[in-house]
Amino acid sequence: MAITTSYRTRSDAVPLRSFKAKGRPSAIAGVGVHAPEKVITNLDLEKMMDTSDKWITERTGIRRRHIAEPGTTTFELATGAARSALKAAGIAAKDLDMILVGTSSPDGPFPSVACRVQNELDAPGAVAWDTLAACTSFVYALSIADSFIATERADTVLVIGAEVLSRMLDYSDRGTAVIFGDGAGAAVVRAAPKGAGFLSWCLGSDGRGYAQVTCGNIEKGAYAAKDTQPFIDMVGPDVFKFAVDIFIRQATEVCQTAGVALDDIDLWVPHQANFRIIDAAARRIGLPMERVAVNIDEYGNTSSASIPLALEEAVRKGRVKSGDHVLLAGFGSGLTWGATLMKWA
């Protein structure tokens, strides 16, 4: 049920930036995913730490998460998703102009995951790099793809969100260890006919909130030090509030910018951080759950992979048809956020 009170912007909130898509339009031509086979259920976690299936399900909506076997690399998952997206789009790897990977868990500081994917796909000549904006990485990378296509600097771009977050989890911290999972999702973005594809964007960051979600000892630059294990750390309630807030504001912004009513969103694909965040925001936006893509129960929070994982599932299940208004929205550490409204091609 929609909560009908009008929305109020908090006094410390930054004004949002939104843009109407300009230049040559671009659209998603195909999506693909790849998740590790190994699954850890809440019941498995009960045996590993002081937690319970009930506690995890009630607070997060997560029941299972796919976890990579030790030694599995981010680029392997990314490549799997890339191959299936290329197949879905009917595009050959050699036709790619750019490969962009959104990730917060690269296999090393360099080379980029994108260059390793490029090597695996045998797509020399494409420009390849990683974008790091935590859980917002995929939306940021999509916006880069759209910009390059709009200005005719690229025709076909492969955008991937891929994470092996399990290696950043402290299994003695039940507040974070139960939440995150591994996986990858990809989208092929191509030039599109006028009126189709991405209609508007809302992107932003607020570094004042940098300490809300962190990984490793960021004050000492200890990420790469041999004696420290970088673990994900999070201030739960603060993130919850920010997340619900930014979901509502972004949805409103991208719709207003595109001249589309909130009611006309056919499918909202939110970053899958916590079911309660998605549910709270959907009720405030006034979107029934039939129009929200949720698969956090299966994957947990896979950071930059969560939006393509949820989008691909929706496409595969026939929940998206040509002409539908699809809203993608993410938020994450930084703080960062990004949303786009598109007309499905």
Add this chain to the structure above:
Amino acid sequence: MASQLNFKELQELAAEILGIDPDQVQMDKSFQRDLAADSLDLVELIAAIEDKYDVELPDSELENMKVIGDLWKFLEQKTAERLEA
């Protein structure tokens, strides 16, 4: 515009968010013990109250909210401040 302070409205809002009967929302009821509300329920309720009554509850005050009466007192105080202003 801010709504007039009305306990019945607060009862209804809290009931909707916490998924309980409005009559259960009484001044002496503890969020955690009596209403089975966890920290996320409370954050969500406060966000809804901030919107509805056009007030802002600093994050630092969140932990002082133990019973419905604490929330009501906070709202009364904010309303009084607004009338003086």
